[in-house]
Amino acid sequence: MNSIKLASIALRNLFRNSRRTLITILVSSAGFAALAIVAGYMDFTFYGLKEMTICRGFTSSGGTGHIQIVKREALQKEERYPLEYGIADNEKIQALIASNKSIKATIPRIEFNGLISNGEKSISFLGMGIDPEKESELMHYWNALDKMSSKTKMDDSSYKKLELTGQNGVLLGEGMAKSLNAETGSSLMLMGTTVDGAVNVVDVTVAGVVKSTMKSIDRYYLVTNIPTAQSLMQTDRVSKIVVVLDKTDNTESITPLVSAAINGSGKPALFTAIPWDQLAEYYHSIRDAYRIIFSFTGIIVVVIVFLSCTNTMLMSTMERVREIGTLKAIGIANPWISLMFLFEGFFIGLMSLIGGMALKIIFSFIINNSGFRMPPPPGMSSTYLLKIYPATEFLPWIALLVMFSTTFSGLLTLLKIRKISIVNSLTHV
């Protein structure tokens, strides 16, 4: 009963000094909107980074896909010779999981390294042997993501070129091409070690020059067909099979199914299915860094909202000293009087949520339609289009933070109210 009355008094007092109330609400709304927009930006960044990790990757070994299948021993032991723990009959394994409806593609890959030479100069490379057609599935997956804007479509033309060039085509990173003074059509030599430990050489033709995701790997980046890589190493094995799912969210549920299917039952497991996030070091480091930045922003915004509200509350108590004294004289205990201010803070918080949501929607809309491009993230080579995602899962927490800081500032008035002397307040003008 009396709390309802106090809430009603609180509300009326907010309207009594509507200008100050409005300013406080504006500050808190701006705080809410700022946090929500930062969260939306983070959500966008994490999402983009995650799918980018899966589709293109941030290392010389390409996109992680959703799940990677490797020989168990490849994780446990060091290879004595290339592909000692490679997968021998990869087509059979691909067939084992092909029936799963969530699995969109299975992509075999070879990772290998060696030297590449133009006859005068040799430099080392970190190579990837791929099946261009299958590898394009990752790009198709990316292009089908409905959250990605049409301006960030991936283009598989370089894989097409690799395919067209035939058996011994290679794609080089820009840095490597420059260093070897090579261009499309140039003839080069790959040198590497066979599985028997002998040195082998394969002639290759440059099918195209590509820009890789990371500047640092551009000088070592090389992609060729699986048969080319296999003939260099004199093997029929591949390093891994990359599994592409219909959507990233299914990774957790499909990984064990894949593992079961490829290992069969009973006998000790020969293969391991690794989900993408265990392969996403860059993604995790960026995400951790962003989380710290976000936490700091959060703390600063909360402090600003809190201080602004506390200021408003203390101004109200000062202005209403006489009223507070009267309530005290009537015999209303201090905590009740403070509850009135707590309600004021609470209502300011509520209105800030509404105002904040509105601001957030307006600003997100403006930003999302501005076409503004962000500078490349650490180590990456291209800018990207700035987007703010709705970040709905963060909103309740942000709302809670804002509500807490406005309401708590109301509670703080208790300290002030306790100090107000009834007698002095009654003679207060």
Place this chain on the structure above:
Amino acid sequence: MNDRIIAQLINVSKYYGSGEGRVTALNHVNLSFFRGDIVVLVGLSGSGKSTLLHLLGCIDKQDEGNVIIDGIDTSSMSLEQLANLRLNKIGFVFQSFNLIPVLTAYENVELPLLFKGMDKKSIRQRVDEVLDEVGLLERKHHYPREMSGGQQQRVAIARALVSKPALILADEPTANLDSKTGAGILDLLMSLNKKEHITIVVSSHDSVVLDRIKSVVHISDGKIMVDEIALHNHIA
């Protein structure tokens, strides 16, 4: 202890400031107020009338002596206990009305009852009853700013009265009103005293008040000029 006594000051002193500048607002005051009495405190400005009412109303603490309300010594009470005592036993009427500006007449009067935890129906009944008693029932939905000074003071009296206190303390209730309105307020207080047998202590400069109320306590420089027994005999 005489249970006809509602409030008693025993050897009460109150000082303001310290050292050279110390002011003695009340100087060893002994005074008793009897149930059902209406008493006026008179004295020059600065003589200690307000201070005495504040101590009697338990909104300030004496520096020496004891204040006893309805048989209970308030000296060692906690803030919460004092608040509770005020809520249940004491009603205040101030010179400047002190209504809550955002509340209507009805809501202002209702306030003490809400905090006493009365049920909604009894509250409505009682508030209407006292608003009727002060003659403002038709004005119950008006805000203080929509009422004259005299009307506001009537609402304040209704608020003091609503929880059936043992004691109503009114510090110069007519000082902010013109003499005719002030006389009306005084009439109201006197009739409440007669009808509801509530003890009322009024402080006043106002000759109208002095002429009408027979029990007078003279106070000068923080000292009571009339012996309390004599005072009581005077009433009796």
